[in-house]
Amino acid sequence: MVQDSDAFAADLLRGHTDTIVLGVLRRGESYGFEIYKTIRDATGGAHEIKEATLYAAYRRLEKDGLVESFWGDETQGGRRKYYRITDAGRAVYQRNVAAWIATRDTIDSLLIERH
Amino acid sequence: MTTIHRLLDEAFTGVDPTPDVLDLKDEIRANLEARVAELESSGTDSDAAARRAIEELGDVRALVAELPAASPWNAHRVRPRPAFVVRTVVLSVVAAAALAVLVTDGVGLLALPTLAAALAVTAVALSLGVVVGDALRQETSTNYPMSPRRASGYGVATAAVLAALGTGWLVLRGLEFPWLILVGALFLGGVALFAGLGASQTNRHKAWALQQSEHYAEQGDRFTQDPAAAARFGIYTLVIMVVAVVAFIVLTIALGWAWSWLALVAGFLVMMIVLARMLFPPTR
Numbered sequence: 234m235v236q237d238s239d240a241f242a243a244d245l246l247r248g249h250t251d252t253i254v255l256g257v258l259r260r261g262e263s264y265g266f267e268i269y270k271t272i273r274d275a276t277g278g279a280h281e282i283k284e285a286t287l288y289a290a291y292r293r294l295e296k297d298g299l300v301e302s303f304w305g306d307e308t309q310g311g312r313r314k315y316y317r318i319t320d321a322g323r324a325v326y327q328r329n330v331a332a333w334i335a336t337r338d339t340i341d342s343l344l345i346e347r348h
Numbered sequence: 349m350t351t352i353h354r355l356l357d358e359a360f361t362g363v364d365p366t367p368d369v370l371d372l373k374d375e376i377r378a379n380l381e382a383r384v385a386e387l388e389s390s391g392t393d394s395d396a397a398a399r400r401a402i403e404e405l406g407d408v409r410a411l412v413a414e415l416p417a418a419s420p421w422n423a424h425r426v427r428p429r430p431a432f433v434v435r436t437v438v439l440s441v442v443a444a445a446a447l448a449v450l451v452t453d454g455v456g457l458l459a460l461p462t463l464a465a466a467l468a469v470t471a472v473a474l475s476l477g478v479v480v481g482d483a484l485r486q487e488t489s490t491n492y493p494m495s496p497r498r499a500s501g502y503g504v505a506t507a508a509v510l511a512a513l514g515t516g517w518l519v520l521r522g523l524e525f526p527w528l529i530l531v532g533a534l535f536l537g538g539v540a541l542f543a544g545l546g547a548s549q550t551n552r553h554k555a556w557a558l559q560q561s562e563h564y565a566e567q568g569d570r571f572t573q574d575p576a577a578a579a580r581f582g583i584y585t586l587v588i589m590v591v592a593v594v595a596f597i598v599l600t601i602a603l604g605w606a607w608s609w610l611a612l613v614a615g616f617l618v619m620m621i622v623l624a625r626m627l628f629p630p631t632r
Contacts, residue, residue: 266382
């Protein structure tokens with residue numbers, strides 16, 4: 234059952250990848266590994282959202298105009314691709330968070346017995 | 349660090365290297381480097397760290413398959429950095445103000461001392477030089493940023509040529525003739541620098557931009573695709589202009605010069621409209 238409940242949690246989390254990425258970028262521009270690390274540390278080190286999922290999310294968000302990307306000018310090593318949240322991205326983030334809070338309350342009231 | 353590049357190349361073997369794929373590969377590369385550095389700092393040896401980072405990445409092909417087929421212009425769009433925009437605006441204002449002072453002095457409305465005029469020339473040359481160098485350092489949607497040395501080379505060349513022109517003006521204005529040596533040195537130096545930089549300049553266009561320009565070059569415009577359309581346009585033009593000239597002569601005789609020239613303008617307008625209609629036929 235432990236395995237199943239982990240999978241359930243990971244599924245829930247993955248369903249909100251785009252909003253989570255927007256949430257990370259809201260604190261400031263960042264590049265792939267840093268975003269990944271922020272999410273990994275927040276989930277207590279578990280690799281619930283894979284890097285591959287994130288690359289797809291960045292491209293989706295960029296196509297929708299919610300984030301924009303630019304290449305950094307690192308002098309050593311590969312150039313990093315940085316992402317920055319747009320105003321449209323902030324608006325979508327606010328909306329999704331509001332929707333999440335409403336849904337969370339509904340699910341809480343349906344799933345959790347109150348004594 | 350060499351392992352990570354080898355492993356990345358292996359992971360991308362057989363994948364069609366479109367601009368989007370290369371872009372993804374570059375992005376992944378920097379992230380893998382960061383992950384490897386993290387693993388190494390926690391005590392993993394570099395080979396194992398590289399292999400583990402690649403394993404964590406998972407299947408690259410699945411990632412490539414998910415690349416959206418966005419319009420290349422939007423997908424590769426780069427916004428100018430705010431700091432750059434501010435710098436350019438401020439420096440352009442400085443240059444414009446200094447130039448305005450020089451022009452006011454030149455037409456005789458202001459009698460500047462030579463030192464002040466020299467300062468204004470310096471301000472124009474330096475600020476525009478910095479604007480040029482700074483602009484070339486920026487990444488754009490179609491171009492990679494220029495290397496700092498080369499960009500500042502262009503900036504210095506611009507400043508030198510502008511300073512030469514300005515000093516030349518100061519000499520005309522009454523500076524002693526020996527200063528012409530400085531004018532010549534600055535001008536020749538600037539031109540030589542431009543020539544050297546221009547001759548050694550390599551391509552800065554991004555892969556996707558080159559692909560696009562090839563694509564457009566293949567397409568061509570309507571007249572190269574369809575020579576008959578070009579021939580038709582030639583005949584139409586001839587007819588329109590003959591009618592316009594005849595109308596011009598008739599109107600000159602009937603109404604005089606004041607109105608007859610309108611016939612030629614009308615003929616030209618009709619010709620341009622026909623050109624536009626034929627180059628870009630209406631789509632239904």
